[in-house]
Each structure stands twice: as C-alpha cells, then as structure tokens.
Amino acid sequence: MIASITRGTYRSEDDGDDTDDETAADDAPGPADGSSATLTGDDLVLGYPDADQPVIDGETITAAQGEVTALVGPNGSGKSTLLKGLADQLTPDAGSVLIDGEDIHTLDTKALARKLGLLSQESTSPDSITVEELVYHGRYPYRGFFEHVTEADECAVDNAIDLAGCDHLRDRAVGSLSGGQKQLAWIAMVLAQDTDVLLLDEPTTFLDLHHQLEVMDIIETLRDERDITVVVVLHDIEQAARHADTVVALRDGEVKACGPPEEVVTEELLVDVFGIDAEVDSTDRGPRVTPLAARHDDPSI
Numbered sequence: 622m623i624a625s626i627t628r629g630t631y632r633s634e635d636d637g638d639d640t641d642d643e644t645a646a647d648d649a650p651g652p653a654d655g656s657s658a659t660l661t662g663d664d665l666v667l668g669y670p671d672a673d674q675p676v677i678d679g680e681t682i683t684a685a686q687g688e689v690t691a692l693v694g695p696n697g698s699g700k701s702t703l704l705k706g707l708a709d710q711l712t713p714d715a716g717s718v719l720i721d722g723e724d725i726h727t728l729d730t731k732a733l734a735r736k737l738g739l740l741s742q743e744s745t746s747p748d749s750i751t752v753e754e755l756v757y758h759g760r761y762p763y764r765g766f767f768e769h770v771t772e773a774d775e776c777a778v779d780n781a782i783d784l785a786g787c788d789h790l791r792d793r794a795v796g797s798l799s800g801g802q803k804q805l806a807w808i809a810m811v812l813a814q815d816t817d818v819l820l821l822d823e824p825t826t827f828l829d830l831h832h833q834l835e836v837m838d839i840i841e842t843l844r845d846e847r848d849i850t851v852v853v854v855l856h857d858i859e860q861a862a863r864h865a866d867t868v869v870a871l872r873d874g875e876v877k878a879c880g881p882p883e884e885v886v887t888e889e890l891l892v893d894v895f896g897i898d899a900e901v902d903s904t905d906r907g908p909r910v911t912p913l914a915a916r917h918d919d920p921s922i
C-alpha cells in the first residue's frame with residue numbers, strides 16, 4: 622500500500638532499497654533521541670524536463686538547525702520546486718543538498734526518510750484507508766519488510782495524531798474527509814515519520830483560522846521542544862513574519878531576500894517581490910502587514 626501513497630520522502634516500499642531493513646526498527650523513534658540537523662541546498666539548479674529554462678538557477682539556501690525557515694513569494698516563483706529539490710523529490714541539474722554536510726544522494730531511501738519528511742501539495746492515497754492507517758505509513762522508514770508494528774510505532778502514531786489534533790478522525794476513511802481534515806491527516810503522517818528535518822508545503826492550505834494557528838503552534842513546538850529544523854512554504858507573509866526565524870523571499874526562481882523577518886518583510890520587498898503596496902508596522906510579534914493595493918504595472922505576477 623505504501624507504493625500507492627505519493628506524499629512524503631518515500632519513493633516506494635519495493636524500490637529495491639531495503640539494505641537497512643534489519644536495523645531500521647532499532648533506530649526508531651527518530652529525532653526524539655535529541656539529534657537535529659542543518660539543511661543546505663548548495664548552488665542548486667532545479668527544473669523540469671519539458672522546460673527550456675531551469676526554475677531555480679544556482680541558488681544556495683541554508684535552513685539552520687532547530688529553526689523555522691519560511692519560503693514566501695508569488696505564485697510560480699519556485700517555492701514548491703525548491704522544496705522538492707531539498708527533499709530529493711526533484712533531482713538537481715547541478716548543486717547538492719546536504720544534511721549536516723552529508724550529501725543526501727549518498728543516503729538510501731529509508732535513511733533519508735528517517736532524516737527528512739516532506740508534506741507536499743501533491744497527495745494521493747487510496748480513499749478507503751483510515752486516517753490511522755495513513756499515519757502508520759509514516760512509520761515506513763523504521764520498519765523492515767516482514768516486521769510487525771512495534772510499540773515505538775504505536776507511540777509515534779498516537780503522538781502524531783494527538784499533536785495534529787485529528788484523534789476524532791482516526792477511524793474515518795481518508796476519502797470521506799474534507800480538504801482541511803485531510804490536510805490534518807497528512808500532517809499527522811509526516812509527524813509520525815519522526816524526522817530531524819521537516820519540509821512543509823503550504824501546511825495551512827484548506828484550514829480554517831483556528832486550525833491554521835494550531836498548525837503554526839505545532840511547528841513552533843517541534844522547533845522549541847525537539848530542535849527540529851523546519852522549512853515551510855507559506856502564502857501568508859504575516860504568518861511567515863510571526864512564526865519564522867528566517868524568511869526567504871523568492872521571485873522568478875531567485876532568492877531576493879533572506880534573513881530575519883524584521884529585515885526581510887519591508888514595504889520595499891512587498892513591492893519588489895509581490896507587486897503590492899502595503900504598510901508594514903513593527904510589533905512585538907514581528908512585522909505586521911496591511912496590504913493596500915495590487916500594482917498593475919507588474920506584468921510578471
């Protein structure tokens with residue numbers, strides 16, 4: 622069933638990459654052992670086979686250990702492409718992705734999936750499986766082919782479901798859920814993966830305001846209590862400013878600004894990157910953005 626779920630860092634269960642099955646379960650439950658990691662995309666060139674030009678053309682980005690890095694930018698600016706490159710879902714045409722200096726291409730599938738989890742925008746799973754079954758798939762990197770569910774797996778799944786706030790959905794078929802409910806289930810699945818690094822592509826999509834705040838709280842908890850390195854794509858610039866340690870602003874595949882929210886989220890940046898006039902006020906909780914008007918003299922947005 623794993624093979625039919627296309628989300629996260631897994632390629633598939635029978636991808637011929639079972640070299641570490643015997644030891645996988647011993648390593649559970651991942652970063653709860655206190656490990657953590659810095660993720661670096663070094664001089665990355667990323668694109669798609671049917672396109673003339675790369676989307677990302679030689680960018681370097683570092684997500685510091687135990688910090689939240691937010692990727693922001695207009696539609697089509699390359700946020701998801703960059704995230705897929707960092708997660709090894711898209712092979713770079715040049716450059717490399719390193720976790721604590723180790724090239725992720727030297728890691729086999731399960732070893733990588735124990736270090737790095739991806740919540741992507743492209744999710745598919747059989748409609749008939751329950752939320753609990755979906756979340757158990759997050760434990761795949763810790764399980765050998767013939768191994769049964771361990772206590773560590775049960776514990777990780779319970780914690781993940783609890784943290785994502787979807788216990789009430791546990792026995793529901795995924796196909797019967799609303800968009801927001803599905804999003805919570807997928808978040809629980811990637812949390813169960815128990816990784817040092819989490820890459821989240823628009824995790825607040827489909828969620829009401831209450832659940833958006835809860836997801837941002839989860840991200841802060843993972844950072845503050847478990848030292849997890851998080852890279853998160855967000856459309857809400859204020860959410861990024863409030864919750865991230867570092868904001869990376871992309872436009873046309875180029876990193877236009879990178880740094881602490883109060884340095885990056887400025888009125889000038891909102892014009893240059895998003896093509897909007899806005900007021901930015903400095904508050905205790907970071908820059909507060911009041912959008913005023915979309916500029917119509919910016920044809921590329």
Ligand SMILES: Nc1ncnc2c1ncn2[C@@H]1O[C@H](COP(=O)(O)OP(=O)(O)OP(=O)(O)O)[C@@H](O)[C@H]1O
Nearest residue numbers: 669671672676694695696697698699700701702703
């Ligand atoms: N599978 C693909 N094949 C070809 N081009 C693609 C593919 N996926 C994305 N692109 C192109 O790559 C560019 C960057 O897309 P990407 O999805 O990374 O942007 P984004 O910043 O995440 O956008 P959004 O905010 O709309 O989700 C766009 O021009 C897009 O059309």
